[in-house]
Amino acid sequence: MDEKTLQSILDMHQAMNIEVFYWWCTAIMFLIHAGFLAYEIGASRSKNALASGMKNVLTLASIIPAFYFVGWWIYNAFPNGLIPIEASAALPWSASMRPDADDMGTGIFFAAFALFGATTGSILSGAVIERIRLGAFLLLAVILGAGVWILAGAWGWHPDGWMLHKLGYHDVGAAGVVHAVAGFFALGVLLNLGARIGKYSDDGKPQVIAPHNMPMTLIGLMLIIVGFFGFLGGCIIFNTGDIGWTTIYGNRTNLSAFAFNTLMGFGGGVIGAYLSSRDPFWTMSGALGGIITVAAGLDLYNPGLAFVLAVTGGALMPKIGALLEKRGLDDSVGAFAVHGFCGFYGVVLVGVFAAGFPNVGEGVPDVSFTGQLTGAVVMAVTGFVPGWGVAYLLKKFNLLRVPPHVEVLGLDLFEVPAKAYPESMATESSSSVPARSGGVVAAPMDKRPDIS
Known part of the structure; x- marks a missing residue:
């Protein structure tokens, strides 16, 4: 076997290794969504459990299909801002967006990014449980998951993104481009959606609406953490040749750096x-909060520093949640x-603790702190x-929130319709309604009630 043939075989296997790596990152990311599903089912009251699961x-x-049709093109077309550049190869009818035995990269990168987008939709999903219309939610989720976050990704994650080249922006684990974008989108929606019936007393004091299954919620959160390892693996670039691992910005790194600081972020959070809270729900959520806190600088932090930052x-995090609740x-x-x-x-x-770190690329x-x-x-x-704007329009057309009687009786009855726990003699749909509802009795399950 001559040297040229041997090199060709090595190159082929290297390309296959890259493809396999992102294949399994994408598979592991599906655990994020299994986790969100269990998390939200448990966090809902029993009358809304199945509706929360179906929504996920x-x-x-x-x-995923919306990202195929528009999202991948947005990422490739908008690195410079709001004026698109030529990116016809990312359009759904292009040759690169279909099976091609010679292309071992486009499909698996599309898959990983599509799952990043789905994560943003799942983040929104939890915030709005128990009162949003399913159709309104899916519209908002598609706008966020196939449009808004990937536009931010084109700016702050693309190797040619203007935020990197103008600001020196550094966000290797997508703390900003995924989590901050999705969290602030959810905040805009919540301002229009309003609180659940019974969440606030007549004098405006917040009341506890307890999850119907806290153990399921905690298991769901742990599954999300497992899925995070696939998510963060998808944030690192597996290169061919002798380059090795790099960040999405081209800086050298490796999985070891991510392992150190992901685990320290988990423990610190x-x-x-x-x-801060002594609360099981917030304690387990701290695992997510801690990892997200250190995600932008996973490749830079000393593990001890990552732990301290994650603790903060x-x-x-629970204090911010309590502040919003009081408001x-x-x-x-x-x-x-x-x-x-x-x-x-x-x-x-990152701007505080990694200021001065050199980015790759001329100019x-x-x-810097200012850039971050x-x-x-x-x-x-x-x-x-966009979260506030689209939700506002839906609200004006009375399309955002289910009617009060639907919320009182439970979304499972109207949007599935089925009972999560049919063996139970008494469910919240019929017996655990707020006093202000007048004690409405649940309708029979033999036909879908009117949701209008």
Whole structure:
């Protein structure tokens, strides 16, 4: 076998290794959505459990094809801002967007990015459980998962993105481009959606609406953490030749760096949230908050520093959730505190603790506090404005929220229709309604009731 043939075989196997790596990253990312499904089912009351689960399944099924038709093109067409560049190869009818035995890259990168987009939809899903119309939610989720976040990704994650080249923006684990964008989008929706019936007393004090199955919620959160390893694996570039691993910006890194700081972020976030809240729900959510807090600088931090930063993120997260609750915002699972706040906070922290780090590329600025703060604000605004705007329009046309009688009786009865626990003699649909509802009795299950 001559040297040229041997090199050709090695190159082929290297390309196959890259393809296999992202294949399994994408498969592991599906555990994020299994986790969100269990998390939201458990966090809902029993009368809304199945509706919450169906909403998660439909989120995946809606965002993935939408991302194929428009999202991948947005990422490739808008790195310079709001004026598109030529990106015809990313259009759904192009040769690269279909099976091709000679192309071992496009399909698996599309798949990983599509699952990133689906994650943003799942983040929104938890915030709005128990009162949003299914159709309105799916429209919002598609706009976020196949449009808004990937526009931010084109700006802040693309190797040619203007935020990298103008600001020196550094966000290797997508704390800003995924989590902050999705969290602030959810905040905009919540401002229009309003609180669940019974969440606030007549004098405006927040009331506890307890999850019907806290163990399921905790298991769901742990599944999300497992899925995060696939998510973060998809944030690192497996290169051919002798280059090795790099970040999405071209800086050298490796899986070891991600392993150190992901695990330290997990531990710090849990400890910080526990010390701050002593609450099981917030403690487990601290695992997410801690990882997101350090995600933007996973490749840069000393593990000890990552742990300390994650402790602060985990500790602040329940306080942010409580602050929103006192101001009348019913974020059912603390999605803004976990994703929006910790994502924003994590991006800014890179500017504090990694200022001066050199980015790759001629003329690309070093990491700076000003660049990171500006980048975090861009991510927040990019998420919030369309979230608020689209939800406002839906609200004006009475399409955003289910009618009060539907909310009282439970969304399972109207949108599935089925009972999550049919063996139970008494469910919240018929017996555990708020006093102000007048004690409405559940309708029979033999036909779908009117939701209008």
